[in-house]
Amino acid sequence: MAHQVTDQPFWNPKTELMAREDLAQLQLAKLRRVLAWAKARSPHYRRTLAAVDPDRIRTRDDLARIPFLTREEWMASQEAHPPFGELPVTGPDRAIRLHTTSGTSGRTPLRALDSRKDWSWSAEMWCYALWGAGVRPHDVGYVAFGYGSFIGFWGLHNGLEKIGALTVPGGAQTTAQRVRQIHDFGATVVASTPTYALRLAAEAEELGIDLVNGPVRRVILSGEPAGSIPETKALIERKWGAQAFDTAGMTEVSTIVMFTPAEQPGGCHVIEDHLLEEVIDPATGREIGYGERGERVCTSFGRSTTPLIRYRTADLVVRVPHTATTSGRTWDLYQGGIIGRVDDMKLVRGTNVYPGAVEAIVRGFDGVEEFQIRISRPGDRDEIELLLEPSTTVDDTAWALLSERVGAELADAHEGLRFRVRRAATGELPRFELKARRLTDLRPAV
Structure with missing residues (x-):
């Protein structure tokens, strides 16, 4: 050239x-x-x-x-x-x-x-x-x-x-x-x-x-x-x-x-x-x-x-x-x-879940340092959990509002599927230099 x-x-x-x-x-x-x-x-x-x-x-x-x-x-x-x-x-x-x-x-x-x-x-x-x-x-x-x-x-x-x-x-x-x-x-x-x-x-x-x-x-x-x-x-x-x-x-x-x-x-x-x-x-x-x-x-x-x-x-x-x-x-x-x-798409209680769609919602909120998606089947039905690690400036009052709003937007975007939103401790979630792995499917293999 x-x-x-x-x-x-x-x-x-x-x-x-x-x-x-x-x-x-x-x-x-x-x-x-x-x-x-x-x-x-x-x-x-x-x-x-x-x-x-x-x-x-x-x-x-x-x-x-x-x-x-x-x-x-x-x-x-x-x-x-x-x-x-x-x-x-x-x-x-x-x-x-x-x-x-x-x-x-x-x-x-x-x-x-x-x-x-x-x-x-x-x-x-x-x-x-x-x-x-x-x-x-x-x-x-x-x-x-x-x-x-x-x-x-x-x-x-x-x-x-x-x-x-x-x-x-x-x-x-x-x-x-x-x-x-x-x-x-x-x-x-x-x-x-x-x-x-x-x-x-x-x-x-x-x-x-x-x-x-x-x-x-x-x-x-x-x-x-x-x-x-x-x-x-x-x-x-x-x-x-x-x-x-x-x-x-x-x-x-x-x-x-x-x-x-x-x-x-x-x-x-x-x-x-x-x-x-x-x-x-x-x-x-x-x-x-x-x-x-x-x-x-x-x-x-x-x-x-x-x-x-x-x-x-x-x-x-x-x-x-x-x-x-x-x-x-x-x-x-x-x-x-x-x-x-x-192969990213996960089916949870009849609803398609894409990690990218979840990230698009999470990144729309200030105060989130990291997040993880975990899918499990503790009993006879699937459960999906979103772990959010907020920044240190997010107090308990702000966290309550943040988790409620994130959960509502996730449900709206996923045909009413309810994500359990849980607070992760500072530094709890992994950090990534290369490709991030933010979804873990713990359900038994079919």
Whole structure:
């Protein structure tokens, strides 16, 4: 990528402003190329694509000829052919980086290999998002992330460097140490999960560091759907005195696939010149139209060592056309970013409960430090409990009003389902640096 003009709002105007017809043809050409590459080199794809002729994939309707890839298949491949399975096109001798999924779901982490070319591509994807959020070479970027095998913000770190921003890796430190570095180094951009952004803000208050009037102007969020929950985003912006921008990706693709543009806070652009995204009905596997909630399916054109073709992500999204934004970008958006997971939904006494919907309500109230959702079955019926840890400024009178109002809003939003709202002691609930786990289902497995 050539050096960017700093007042240019697009990282790659050629493709970000490309006509939809030309973009569709570009995607199909790249799809044929990645199909041929994977079929010729990957043992897994050699089998699954045996009946697929890449040259015959000429329209979007032809995608139905290509089988889906599921996490379960990938896991089974790793177990049968440890440690990396049969998806990679080469062994570790040709790779330079190994990453795993976070493991926060309790499932065995997936392992993925990347080459130097793959890793350069990952940084490029982050540049789209960072530049779109207004990050420029004169910025100081602080990455509040415990660097490890989880892919996390590795690509963002490289993207900041590629843009030319001074980049500070914030690994292997306490939260207090990170807050002090953000302050001492004059960071103008901070990257973290939404949950950890709130934890950093709380720590800054304890230390007497004024974030609102400090130099941070942009907070780049990833790792949790909360980055696009309006109430959580607004809370982060109030605590930091900065704009918050959501991004979403996954280890399986090695980078982000969408980002919030500066002019469209309610949606995330799909990086459509490098990824082909579909939204399907989770039950039937058929593609659905704009405005309908469904499961996103991802095909990557840039990751070559571990190809990703029609991967069922289990992410819930609502796709809307590019005309929903005023930037001029021709890429479609996911309204509200990733709004949850197919497997996140819990059925409690006949009512669907989504953690993201609960968070949207809880974050709308001041004075809440942390929360947890617990579902149990002590007798013959399900019970759901919300533990709220209020800030130390919330006295007994304020707590009574807070718990009553939260409980009423939860019931209104969940068809009358009553949540037991209980006060947690200061510091009782866990804090998270990476992906938060705020729902525990204690019911016996069926």
